[in-house]
Amino acid sequence: MKFLVCITQVPDTTTKITFTPDKKAFNAAGVQFIINPYDEIALTRALELKETLGGTVTVINVGQAVTEANIRKALAIGADDAIRINTEPTDAYYVAFQIAEVAKKNGYDVILTGKESIDYNGGQVPMMLGELMGLPSVSVATKLDINGTVATLEREIDGGKEVVETKLPFVAGAQKGMAEPRIPNMRGIMTARTKPLTVVEPAACDLLSSSVLFDSPAAKGECKMIDPNNVGELVNLLHTEAKAI
Amino acid sequence: MSVLIFAENWDGKFKKSTYEAISYGAELAKQAGGSVTAVVVGNVSDEDMKALGKYGAQKVLSVKNDKLNAMNPSAYASAIAQASQKESAKIIVISYTYSGRSVAGRVAVRMKAGLVAGATALPSSTSPFTIRKKCFSGKGLTDVVVSSDVKVVGLTPNSYKVNTADGSASIESFTPTFSDADFASTSKETKKTSGKIPLTEADIVVSAGRGLKGPENWGMVEQLAELLGAATACSKPVADVGWRPHHEHVGQTGITIGPNLYIAIGISGAIQHLAGVSSSKVIVVINNDKEAPFFKAANYGICGDAFEVVPKLIEEVKKFKSAH
Numbered sequence: 382m383k384f385l386v387c388i389t390q391v392p393d394t395t396t397k398i399t400f401t402p403d404k405k406a407f408n409a410a411g412v413q414f415i416i417n418p419y420d421e422i423a424l425t426r427a428l429e430l431k432e433t434l435g436g437t438v439t440v441i442n443v444g445q446a447v448t449e450a451n452i453r454k455a456l457a458i459g460a461d462d463a464i465r466i467n468t469e470p471t472d473a474y475y476v477a478f479q480i481a482e483v484a485k486k487n488g489y490d491v492i493l494t495g496k497e498s499i500d501y502n503g504g505q506v507p508m509m510l511g512e513l514m515g516l517p518s519v520s521v522a523t524k525l526d527i528n529g530t531v532a533t534l535e536r537e538i539d540g541g542k543e544v545v546e547t548k549l550p551f552v553a554g555a556q557k558g559m560a561e562p563r564i565p566n567m568r569g570i571m572t573a574r575t576k577p578l579t580v581v582e583p584a585a586c587d588l589l590s591s592s593v594l595f596d597s598p599a600a601k602g603e604c605k606m607i608d609p610n611n612v613g614e615l616v617n618l619l620h621t622e623a624k625a626i
Numbered sequence: 627m628s629v630l631i632f633a634e635n636w637d638g639k640f641k642k643s644t645y646e647a648i649s650y651g652a653e654l655a656k657q658a659g660g661s662v663t664a665v666v667v668g669n670v671s672d673e674d675m676k677a678l679g680k681y682g683a684q685k686v687l688s689v690k691n692d693k694l695n696a697m698n699p700s701a702y703a704s705a706i707a708q709a710s711q712k713e714s715a716k717i718i719v720i721s722y723t724y725s726g727r728s729v730a731g732r733v734a735v736r737m738k739a740g741l742v743a744g745a746t747a748l749p750s751s752t753s754p755f756t757i758r759k760k761c762f763s764g765k766g767l768t769d770v771v772v773s774s775d776v777k778v779v780g781l782t783p784n785s786y787k788v789n790t791a792d793g794s795a796s797i798e799s800f801t802p803t804f805s806d807a808d809f810a811s812t813s814k815e816t817k818k819t820s821g822k823i824p825l826t827e828a829d830i831v832v833s834a835g836r837g838l839k840g841p842e843n844w845g846m847v848e849q850l851a852e853l854l855g856a857a858t859a860c861s862k863p864v865a866d867v868g869w870r871p872h873h874e875h876v877g878q879t880g881i882t883i884g885p886n887l888y889i890a891i892g893i894s895g896a897i898q899h900l901a902g903v904s905s906s907k908v909i910v911v912i913n914n915d916k917e918a919p920f921f922k923a924a925n926y927g928i929c930g931d932a933f934e935v936v937p938k939l940i941e942e943v944k945k946f947k948s949a950h
């Protein structure tokens with residue numbers, strides 16, 4: 382069975398997010414980049430399934446050469462090989478389009494992504510990829526099992542969960558619960574260096590949207606402290622001042 | 627310039643997020659002088675569909691098909707895309723709920739439309755078409771310019787007010803065509819989190835963390851939530867050790883919420899937790915450590931022992947509720 386896992390790199394979750402003075406870009410100076418946490422979940426589930434079903438796990442990334450350290454980390458965790466599409470990602474459509482071009486040629490049975498990247502939080506790559514490839518897609522999937530040519534997934538819905546059955550091939554976005562991320566071991570780190578990492582050039586693609594300006598959220602005003610012996614004052618303020626109750 | 631809104635329903639009923647999306651779409655159409663059509667997929671009563679007129683919909687395209695009773699991303703996207711072609715819609719508004727997230731990207735690809743995945747406001751400019759959304763899990767904001775002819779706006783629930791006026795929408799039955807590929811995946815079963823208010827839709831959320839020491843102490847959290855008509859949430863470690871179910875975990879790696887009021891009890895306010903709740907309109911923090919970072923992100927704070935403060939708060943809320 383051929384698995385494809387889409388990975389992207391994002392700022393470490395403890396990063397203080399700042400932007401360049403002209404507000405046109407994220408300020409990456411001194412920032413540590415990690416594999417998007419949801420992509421790591423997707424990768425781990427693919428590896429677990431490969432261990433029982435056999436096959437190969439390929440990771441794919443749309444990004445410049447700077448992402449290769451994280452691609453090697455994915456290989457160290459256990460992916461067999463990697464593809465990097467050599468271009469700066471602009472929006473979800475662009476990323477999905479580039480991956481679809483490669484995936485159509487190679488033919489995969491299961492394509493996994495994270496449910497969203499924690500930088501742009503759009504969550505659209507799995508759905509757009511499904512549409513571009515004419516495949517079913519499941520967003521925010523908390524479980525994935527495969528039996529023959531049928532996959533059973535659980536996905537989050539408003540106010541609960543839904544069990545979805547789909548034919549292979551399909552695309553799904555991984556959410557917490559699908560697997561517990563693995564840490565690379567020494568052997569993994571050693572073998573990662575020699576695993577194949579193919580670089581391909583991007584295909585021509587229309588630009589539909591772009592992020593033109595960034596800003597930080599407005600700082601909260603001073604926190605009003607209330608005496609723990611006068612809790613009634615909180616209720617009063619929430620009603621009269623904050624109009625929240 | 628016509629606007630199409632996907633009016634989502636749950637077992638035949640609309641919710642606040644549906645009305646928000648219609649109010650939003652109606653305002654866009656008003657600014658540009660265009661028509662407002664809602665597309666409804668599933669079995670909703672005529673009365674409820676007509677009532678969408680109150681929020682600004684002029685017409686409802688009603689798609690009824692037994693195969694569409696459960697949400698299916700590909701088939702729903704087909705229906706929405708065909709409805710937008712029929713209406714020559716230039717803007718498609720989809721509330722960014724779980725289902726909305728599942729269809730928006732597919733609709734965008736079909737229409738070759740740029741998508742704003744999680745808009746939090748009306749466009750700041752219509753030429754170029756620019757809309758603000760959150761990024762970096764709430765730690766940043768970005769202006770997204772959509773340059774395609776047709777545009778899809780995924781509207782974050784709880785971020786636009788519901789507008790009401792007199793009005794009744796006309797209903798037109800609509801029969802899109804589907805391909806076999808639209809039904810390659812099927813819904814087998816839904817498991818509802820029983821009786822509770824879904825976290826993403828709640829106006830008020832009462833949340834607690836490791837400061838509560840153990841799952842046996844959540845009774846007061848649930849009681850406070852019930853009194854306020856609130857949903858309950860928790861911090862990550864609390865869900866990780868199984869004190870609370872995972873679907874209550876809010877933050878960077880959990881659910882992102884933006885309620886009117888967020889009450890945090892015994893939660894330190896780590897940056898990953900704040901990422902999921904910082905867009906709450908009013909934040910109340912109850913913590914016995916005056917240095918807890920959460921106070922810096924709060925509007926109101928009580929520095930004290932949760933086991934003393936929360937029972938008092940419950941009594942005060944009871945008094946308030948009986949007086950109002």
Ligand SMILES: Cc1cc2nc3c(=O)[nH]c(=O)nc-3n(C[C@H](O)[C@H](O)[C@H](O)COP(=O)(O)OP(=O)(O)OC[C@H]3O[C@@H](n4cnc5c(N)ncnc54)[C@H](O)[C@@H]3O)c2cc1C
Pocket residue numbers: 394418834835836837838860861862863864875876877878879880891892893894895896897898899902912913914915918930931932933
């Ligand atoms: C990659 C990554 C992702 C993460 N994602 C998330 C996420 O999505 N959501 C999330 O919540 N966390 C997340 N975390 C964890 C986060 O860093 C914190 O560890 C976590 O939020 C702390 O939870 P807490 O506030 O409940 O517990 P603690 O940090 O232990 O804080 C407990 C608080 O309770 C107070 N307290 C103790 N006793 C009392 C009392 N009797 N009365 C009142 N107050 C009391 C203490 O003063 C303290 O402030 C993530 C971490 C990483 C590394």
